[in-house]
Amino acid sequence: MEPYTITKEASGLLIYTINRPDKRNAVNDEVMDGLNKAISLASNEDVKALVITSTGDKAFCSGGDLSVFHLLKTEEDAYPMLSKMAKIISKLLLLPKPTIALMNGSAVGGGCEIATACDFRLGRKGIKAGFVQGNLAITTGWGGGTILFEKFPSSTALKILTDGSLMDTDELSALGYLDLVFEGDPYEQCVAFLEKLLDKEVEVLAAYVAILRKKWSDSSILERIESEARNCAILWGKEIHHQKVEEFLNR
Numbered sequence: 001m002e003p004y005t006i007t008k009e010a011s012g013l014l015i016y017t018i019n020r021p022d023k024r025n026a027v028n029d030e031v032m033d034g035l036n037k038a039i040s041l042a043s044n045e046d047v048k049a050l051v052i053t054s055t056g057d058k059a060f061c062s063g064g065d066l067s068v069f070h071l072l073k074t075e076e077d078a079y080p081m082l083s084k085m086a087k088i089i090s091k092l093l094l095l096p097k098p099t100i101a102l103m104n105g106s107a108v109g110g111g112c113e114i115a116t117a118c119d120f121r122l123g124r125k126g127i128k129a130g131f132v133q134g135n136l137a138i139t140t141g142w143g144g145g146t147i148l149f150e151k152f153p154s155s156t157a158l159k160i161l162t163d164g165s166l167m168d169t170d171e172l173s174a175l176g177y178l179d180l181v182f183e184g185d186p187y188e189q190c191v192a193f194l195e196k197l198l199d200k201e202v203e204v205l206a207a208y209v210a211i212l213r214k215k216w217s218d219s220s221i222l223e224r225i226e227s228e229a230r231n232c233a234i235l236w237g238k239e240i241h242h243q244k245v246e247e248f249l250n251r
């Protein structure tokens, strides 16, 4: 089974689908590489927006693949993986096209980091989402914390990160984290949400998005994201993190 698919729709949408439902659509190196490829393809002039979603209805993305990444023991082991995905999420954040996280299932850990980097988040009724990294004695490491502080009031972002809890769609909507809570077919709901956007010329969409991207590219956000990855790597190398991951894997 392919770990991801990339499809171009006649509507102008480019759809990146994580296809690892047996692992709750956890991110491994192949998923990272696929996302990087989709982001590059989204720059093509016939693409109006990039949608990130996944297979099944249990999980949008459960973050880093713990069955693989738990083998990374030291800061030096972990940093290359964290920095690789942080660079991809930075590229997603600054993509000169609108981006949509179509959350067909729960988003946990790095799954929330991917969703937070998108311009819009559409969540299926009944899903949950949470930045659980703190429960694993690490922080976000792919840029999600930096971006959350960029997009939300600092007290809201700090509460979400330090709580580390899974929030339901009512809580996520109250925080302004979800732009739509939907029922029914995710793709149909996504197209309906984007109906007016998809009716605009790609140059108009790109020009509006450029205003937003410039705000970030003028700041030091890329350096701040890299610093987040480095600090996460330091925590990653500590024994308490490995104990917490073992607890999950042996639950």
Ligand SMILES: CC[C@H](C(=O)O)C(=O)SCCNC(=O)CCNC(=O)[C@H](O)C(C)(C)COP(=O)(O)OP(=O)(O)OC[C@H]1O[C@@H](n2cnc3c(N)ncnc32)[C@H](O)[C@@H]1OP(=O)(O)O
Residues within 6 Å of the ligand: 022, 023, 024, 026, 058, 059, 061, 062, 063, 064, 065, 066, 067, 069, 082, 106, 108, 109, 110, 111, 113, 132, 133, 136, 139, 140, 141, 142, 232, 248
């Ligand atoms: C890498 C760092 C990155 C970062 O932010 O920097 C991170 O993402 S750190 C956070 C890593 N993610 C997690 O801690 C989430 C772990 N998963 C869960 O909490 C749950 O699985 C959940 C809530 C996503 C779904 O719960 P549900 O009850 O629906 O499913 P199960 O827990 O029974 O899991 C089913 C199946 O999937 C495997 N699985 C789930 N998540 C992961 C994962 N992140 N990596 C690898 N495998 C995962 C789980 O082991 C089960 O497999 P099975 O073989 O059936 O035991």
